Amino acid sequence: MKTNKVITRRDFVKAGAATAAGISLLTSQDLLAQKEAKSTVHIIRDEKVLAADLKVDTDRLRKMVDASVMAVTGKFTATQAWQQIATPKDIVGLVPTPHLNPTHKELIEVVETALIEAGVPEKNIRNAQGGPGGAEACTVLIALPALKAHWLTGVGTVLKNYIMFSGAPDRYHHKESANLGEIWKLPIVKGKTKLILIDALRPLCDKGPQPDPRYMWPYQGLIAGVDPVALDAVSVKIILAKRQELRGEPWPLSPPPVCVEAADKKFALGTSDLSKIIINLQGWKEGALI
C-alpha cells in the first residue's frame, strides 16, 4: 500500500498555496490554540557601525544597543531599560553564537558594560552558551545570536541559539530541527529570556554556518525583541530578500526553515505570521530589506 506520511517538497508547495487560507503544514494534533496578539520586532541600524575594514565603532554600537533595549522595554532611558531587564540580584547569562560566523565580541562587551552600568555586578554576568548548566545557573538570559542562513535548517539564528541547553543537540538535527522551539520551554530556560538581540552587523545569507564572504553583507543592524519566533521570522524575511537581490529572482531557503512555523503552531512559543508582526525600523533605512 502506498503511503505519504513523510513530508516532501510537494507538501511545502501545497502548503505555500494553503498558507494564505490559514492551512498549516503541521498536522492538526500539532496545532495549539493560536493567540491573536501581535509581536513587535525592532530593527536598529547605523550605516557607520561597521567600517569598510570591518572594524566595529563601539560608540555607535553602544547607542544602537541602548536604542534597542529602550525600544523593547518602552523605557525612556537606557539605564531604566537595562534595569527592567536585569536587577543587581540576577545572575545574567549572555548567549552568543560561539563560532562559525560568531557574534561580534564587541557586541558582547557592550552588553556586559551596559549591564554593569545599570547595577548588575560583574561577577553576576557570564557567558551561558554551552550545556544545560549554563542556563540553569542563570535567572536572566540575554540571547545574542548572529544572523545567518543554515544549510541544514534553513535559518540558524534565534531558535537554534539554545540548542546546547537541550543537553542533546543531536536530537534536534535534520528533520528533528522542527522541534527546536521546545528547548525554549524547558524548565531551565522557560521565562528567563528578557532580551533577544540579533547581531545583524554582517549577516550570512547562504552556505551557513560556514562563513562564505560572498554571501555576507554589511546590514549594519541589530534586531531586538522578546519573541524568539517573530525574530526568526523577520530574520528569514531579511535573508530571503537579500538572496532575491543577489540572484534577481526568488531564491528560497533550502531546506525550508520549518522550525519557525513549528515553534509557533506546535509549541506556541511566539508569532511566525509576518502579518501579525510589527516591525519598528530605526536609523538607516537604505537596504533594510523589510
Added chain:
Amino acid sequence: MIAAPVSQAAVQLPARAGLWARPAQARTITADSIFAYMDGAGELYIGYRFDRLEVYEYTAANEYDILVEIYYMAAPEDAFGLLSLDWGGEVVDLGDTLALEAGRYRTPARALYGSGLLRLWGGAVYARIMAYNETECSRSAVLYLAAVIARQLQPAAAPELLDRIPEHPLPGCRIPRENVSFLRSYLVLNSLYYLSEENILNLNLDCAAVMAKCQLDGQSPQPWILLLQYPDALKADAARQRFSDVFLPEMQDGEHVCPTEEGWCGFRVEESMLMIIFSAPDQAWTEKLMNSISL
C-alpha cells in the same frame, strides 16, 4: 563499498604568504572531530567520502587572519563534488597545474574566487582559502597560497557520471555546466533542491548522484534532472520504489510519469541507474528528456 583514500601526499604550505605567517603545525580534523571544529557544517563533508581536514590560520600584525582548509577526500569525485555545489565566483586560472585527465566532461572551473574566499579542486583535495577581510594584500596572499597548493595536486577527471548529462538534451533546453552538482547525501541534495525530510532515495556514500537544473525557454519553474547510480540494480529499484511510494503516492503501478504541483515528474530505472525528472512542462516532454539521456 567506500574506496580507500587515494594516495595524495600532504600539501606543504609556505611559512609566509605576503604579510601573513602560518603556525608550525596544521590542526588535523578527522571525521570524529569535525563536529567540534564546525558544528552544523560537518555533515556537508561527511556527506562525501571524507578522510581528513588540515587547517592553518595564517596571521599578521594588524590584519585579519587567512584561514586555509585542505580537505583530503577518498577520491577525486568527492573533492569535485564539494566544489560543484556552487560554481559562483571568478574563475581563477592556476595555469595547467590542475590539468584535466582524459575525460569528456569539461568543468566550469578548477578554482573560484569571490570576496576573499578561494575554493579549488585538484585530485582528491578540496581547499578553501579565506581572508576574513578582502584587501589587495589579502587577495594576493590567497591567490599565492592557491597556486602553491595547486602545484602539489594530482590531475583528475570529473566524475564519469557527469558524462551522461548532455549540454543540449532537447531543442530549447540547455544544461549549463554551472548548474550541475555531484553528491552522495540526501542532506546535500536538500540543500540544492529540497526533496523530503527523509532520505527517500536511500542515498549513502556507496551512491553517486548528479543534480542538474535545466534552462528551458519560457518555463517556470525550470526542470531538474537527478541522475543516481547505486551499487547494484536491486538497490536502484528499491530506491525507485520508495521514491514512487513517498513522492508520487497517486501514481499507479506501471506508470512512470505523473503530474505534480510543480509540473510533471518522471523516472526511469535501468540496472543500477535511476533517473528522475522534476518540474517538466508536460508528459511528452518528460518522456523525451528521459529518452535523450543514456543510462
